Amino acid sequence: MSIRPRLGVEVPELTARVARASNPAGTTAMWVRDRLDGLWADEDFAGWYPRDGRPGISPAQLATVSVLQFLLNLSDRDAAEAVRCRIDFKYALGLDLDDPGFHHSVLSDFRERLLEEGRPDRLLDLALARLKQAGLVRERTTQRTGSTHVLAAVRDLTRLELVTEAVRAALEELARTAGHALAGLVDDDWGRRYGRPVRLGKNPTRPKTRMNEAGTDARRLLEHLAASHPDLLRGPQVEALRQVVAQNYHWDPAGRLHWRDDDGDAGLPPSAARIVSPYDPAARYSRRGQITRWTGYLAHVTETCAEDGPNVITDVATMPATSADTAALNDIHARLERRGLLPAGHLADGGYTSLVHMERASRTHQVTLTGPLPGNPTRQHRTQAGYARDDFRIDYDRQEVTCPQGQVSKGWHGPYPTSSPDAAPLIVARFTKGQCQPCPVRAACTTSGDGKRTVGFPPRELYYLQIRNRADQQDPAWHKRYAVRSGIEGTVCEFAHGHGMRHCRYRGQPKAHLQHILTAIAVNIERLSQLPAGETTSPRPPTAFQAYLDQHDIKRLRSWRAVS
Numbered sequence: 001m002s003i004r005p006r007l008g009v010e011v012p013e014l015t016a017r018v019a020r021a022s023n024p025a026g027t028t029a030m031w032v033r034d035r036l037d038g039l040w041a042d043e044d045f046a047g048w049y050p051r052d053g054r055p056g057i058s059p060a061q062l063a064t065v066s067v068l069q070f071l072l073n074l075s076d077r078d079a080a081e082a083v084r085c086r087i088d089f090k091y092a093l094g095l096d097l098d099d100p101g102f103h104h105s106v107l108s109d110f111r112e113r114l115l116e117e118g119r120p121d122r123l124l125d126l127a128l129a130r131l132k133q134a135g136l137v138r139e140r141t142t143q144r145t146g147s148t149h150v151l152a153a154v155r156d157l158t159r160l161e162l163v164t165e166a167v168r169a170a171l172e173e174l175a176r177t178a179g180h181a182l183a184g185l186v187d188d189d190w191g192r193r194y195g196r197p198v199r200l201g202k203n204p205t206r207p208k209t210r211m212n213e214a215g216t217d218a219r220r221l222l223e224h225l226a227a228s229h230p231d232l233l234r235g236p237q238v239e240a241l242r243q244v245v246a247q248n249y250h251w252d253p254a255g256r257l258h259w260r261d262d263d264g265d266a267g268l269p270p271s272a273a274r275i276v277s278p279y280d281p282a283a284r285y286s287r288r289g290q291i292t293r294w295t296g297y298l299a300h301v302t303e304t305c306a307e308d309g310p311n312v313i314t315d316v317a318t319m320p321a322t323s324a325d326t327a328a329l330n331d332i333h334a335r336l337e338r339r340g341l342l343p344a345g346h347l348a349d350g351g352y353t354s355l356v357h358m359e360r361a362s363r364t365h366q367v368t369l370t371g372p373l374p375g376n377p378t379r380q381h382r383t384q385a386g387y388a389r390d391d392f393r394i395d396y397d398r399q400e401v402t403c404p405q406g407q408v409s410k411g412w413h414g415p416y417p418t419s420s421p422d423a424a425p426l427i428v429a430r431f432t433k434g435q436c437q438p439c440p441v442r443a444a445c446t447t448s449g450d451g452k453r454t455v456g457f458p459p460r461e462l463y464y465l466q467i468r469n470r471a472d473q474q475d476p477a478w479h480k481r482y483a484v485r486s487g488i489e490g491t492v493c494e495f496a497h498g499h500g501m502r503h504c505r506y507r508g509q510p511k512a513h514l515q516h517i518l519t520a521i522a523v524n525i526e527r528l529s530q531l532p533a534g535e536t537t538s539p540r541p542p543t544a545f546q547a548y549l550d551q552h553d554i555k556r557l558r559s560w561r562a563v564s
Contacts, residue, residue, distance in 0.1 A: 120513055
């Protein structure tokens with residue numbers, strides 16, 4: 001399919017006249033055409049289509065419809081109907097009033113094309129470039145980032161339900177694509193067990209019998225395919241079945257299949273590697289704190305938050321649910337640099353901050369990452385008793401550490417790399433037994449069995465960065481500057497509750513990411529379209545009580561950032 005040449009990009013005169021008459025104040029869809037002259041042009045998508053082939057519908061129009069679809073929370077059928085019937089949609093797309101639009105299945109096909117080769121991020125790149133040209137977003141301002149959990153479009157299954165449903169999903173895939181492969185394998189018992197979606201609940205009857213039956217059937221199916229149809233083992237549902245069997249069963253030395261228990265030598269794999277649904281192998285079960293537990297993904301949202309400009313979403317990342325926030329930070333900065341939208345200051349919570357990432361952001365991108373560093377985990381710091389690391393004096397030039405009692409370390413080793421990529425390399429200074437055992441305050445310094453104290457600390461640059469960060473956190477000006485970060489929680493709420501980002505529309509991490517990208521572009525145009533003409537910020541209207549105070553000349557704080 002190739003791009004169909006368009007006769008023109010101007011809005012037809014009759015469409016413009018009717019749209020203005022019926023919507024004097026304009027709509028968000030009309031704002032896209034008036035303010036930005038459309039978000040995209042067909043030339044932006046030239047590399048996504050072959051040069052020859054059957055002419056297709058304008059990709060710029062389909063991309064715009066997809067964004068408006070997420071803006072208004074429309075299904076594919078409703079979005080296609082809006083193109084046929086709504087005047088403002090025809091205005092935004094530059095269509096004649098008698099244009100019949102397109103079939104709703106075109107939108108699904110276009111999303112499949114968007115999933116190739118990182119195109120969702122490219123779509124956001126193009127939209128932000130248009131906003132940048134219009135002066136609505138700029139580089140080297142302040143930005144903030146927050147994350148939220150996203151629920152996958154799958155049912156919560158027990159382990160027994162997971163294995164049984166994985167067998168059924170593989171059978172459905174084979175019946176749809178290669179029914180001949182099931183000949184001689186499927187009988188009445190299989191039809192009874194897998195002929196309908198699995199609903200067993202937490203307390204099924206005969207659970208051990210069901211476990212053995214499901215495991216035996218899965219093993220028979222995989223062995224049958226390996227012997228007679230090895231090419232079918234690469235199917236997504238068959239591959240998911242193989243992984244589900246491996247994570248829930250193990251083989252004894254005699255080759256017998258056994259159910260895995262939570263403990264023992266053949267325990268369950270970690271949750272980060274455990275499939276929770278055969279229909280979405282990338283979704284994972286995760287939890288944060290004592291309350292938040294979910295199955296799905298993690299979404300990271302970044303937006304501008306300068307006082308003299310609108311808040312614009314500049315990046316959205318969709319990550320595995322079990323990943324740490326810090327795992328997304330480097331890629332966020334790389335994408336912002338590619339878009340020409342790197343911030344001067346980046347506000348983030350403690351989940352994103354570490355000495356390594358603060359130093360790397362400053363050195364690589366000249367970005368000041370601001371946020372609280374993880375606390376000191378040592379026993380002395382937790383109990384506020386005894387000598388902690390900060391009580392020791394470190395001399396990097398001489399490679400010596402002096403304890404509070406005046407003893408100088410006899411060993412300096414490292415820096416050693418740590419097991420976590422987010423943790424700083426560690427230098428270890430050691431004191432000998434002869435120094436520590438005669439010390440009158442040894443009990444306040446160490447409780448180790450050998451009576452020796454070791455002190456670990458990061459290299460010089462990271463150590464001084466840590467000292468500066470902790471000193472800054474004692475400054476009220478730092479807290480006032482960092483308080484702006486809390487606004488990202490409102491943006492996350494807007495995404496989750498106003499535009500349905502909390503629940504995935506589609507299955508799979510690539511499709512979930514595409515949903516988040518389209519939602520981010522929709523949020524941007526919704527926010528910007530509501531700004532008064534000629535204004536770059538939209539102050540919140542006063543409440544009834546605030547208006548009362550103003551009417552009676554009673555002073556009040558004009559901004560929550562003001563110091564009381």
